[in-house]
Amino acid sequence: MPQQSPTPATDSGPAPGITITDLVKTFETPDGVVTAVDNVSLHVPEGSFFTIVGPSGCGKTTIIRMLAGLEDPTSGQMDIRKSSDDGPVTNSMVFQGDSLFPWMTVWDNAAYGLHMRHAPKSEIRDQVGHYLDKTGLTRFAKAYPHQLSGGMRQRVSIARAFANDPDVFYMDEPFSALDEQNKTILQEELLRTWEESRKTVIFITHSVDEAVTLGDQVMIMTGRPGRVKQLVDVPFDRPRSVLELRRQPEYGEMIYDIWGSLKDEVGGAAA
Numbered sequence: 001m002p003q004q005s006p007t008p009a010t011d012s013g014p015a016p017g018i019t020i021t022d023l024v025k026t027f028e029t030p031d032g033v034v035t036a037v038d039n040v041s042l043h044v045p046e047g048s049f050f051t052i053v054g055p056s057g058c059g060k061t062t063i064i065r066m067l068a069g070l071e072d073p074t075s076g077q078m079d080i081r082k083s084s085d086d087g088p089v090t091n092s093m094v095f096q097g098d099s100l101f102p103w104m105t106v107w108d109n110a111a112y113g114l115h116m117r118h119a120p121k122s123e124i125r126d127q128v129g130h131y132l133d134k135t136g137l138t139r140f141a142k143a144y145p146h147q148l149s150g151g152m153r154q155r156v157s158i159a160r161a162f163a164n165d166p167d168v169f170y171m172d173e174p175f176s177a178l179d180e181q182n183k184t185i186l187q188e189e190l191l192r193t194w195e196e197s198r199k200t201v202i203f204i205t206h207s208v209d210e211a212v213t214l215g216d217q218v219m220i221m222t223g224r225p226g227r228v229k230q231l232v233d234v235p236f237d238r239p240r241s242v243l244e245l246r247r248q249p250e251y252g253e254m255i256y257d258i259w260g261s262l263k264d265e266v267g268g269a270a271a
């Protein structure tokens with residue numbers, strides 16, 4: 001199974017993308033100190049799709065929260081940079097379940113980030129129109145979240161994230177609440193949408209299939225305290241078709257290998 005070294009070194013500092021060095025996060029709890037993330041180092045090249053799998057409670061969400069600036073690391077460094085020189089690195093987040101405003105229409109939800117940063121009306125119209133179209137929601141632009149299925153609501157979250165045109169996407173199990181068919185359809189749509197822009201994505205999932213289907217690299221984490229167990233390069237060509245990919249024998253082998261690596265960790269976490 002191909003693997004990638006976590007070392008991001010270049011002579012002039014970290015390469016564009018996300019570079020994490022010796023990252024540690026502990027939490028004080030009534031039962032003592034919990035080490036959620038333990039000495040994680042990795043480099044996610046700019047424009048790549050990086051997926052993280054690991055047992056429940058191994059610190060996946062904590063890593064994303066630190067990268068997004070919602071949580072301070074206990075120690076270690078994070079360097080997030082881009083190759084273009086057009087201002088600070090921006091991000092959008094997509095979570096499990098949806099985070100839509102129930103009193104806003106689909107259009108207004110998708111336009112929310114752009115409104116918040118006072119984007120020109122023409123940009124809002126173009127961006128929101130484009131991503132509602134990409135996610136098959138144009139007909140539902142005037143609907144409210146309660147009138148949509150779970151899959152459609154999650155599509156709105158994705159349209160909103162992409163309409164915002166950030167440099168980096170943080171996605172935390174965005175499809176985990178969906179049934180298998182909806183999940184596959186949304187994976188296809190996410191790939192199609194992402195392939196247009198090729199922005200950096202960090203995507204957390206419990207599904208090894210999903211991690212391999214979407215990712216350029218998969219990080220396998222140990223059970224808590226969460227460390228990097230293995231970094232696996234996913235060699236399949238892009239653009240990818242989810243169903244075509246799943247027919248390939250190499251795909252099955254890769255899933256099998258990753259499961260082999262993850263199995264002990266999941267068993268350990270459950271014990």
Ligand SMILES: Nc1ncnc2c1ncn2[C@@H]1O[C@H](COP(=O)(O)OP(=O)(O)OP(=O)(O)O)[C@@H](O)[C@H]1O
Nearest residue numbers: 027028029034036055056057058059060061062063
């Ligand atoms: N604010 C907090 N205070 C105390 N402990 C926390 C806090 N946030 C996270 N933890 C603990 O840190 C560990 C890692 O949590 P985290 O949510 O990052 O794991 P995860 O891998 O995303 O889990 P899951 O896959 O179940 O979502 C867990 O043991 C969790 O209980």
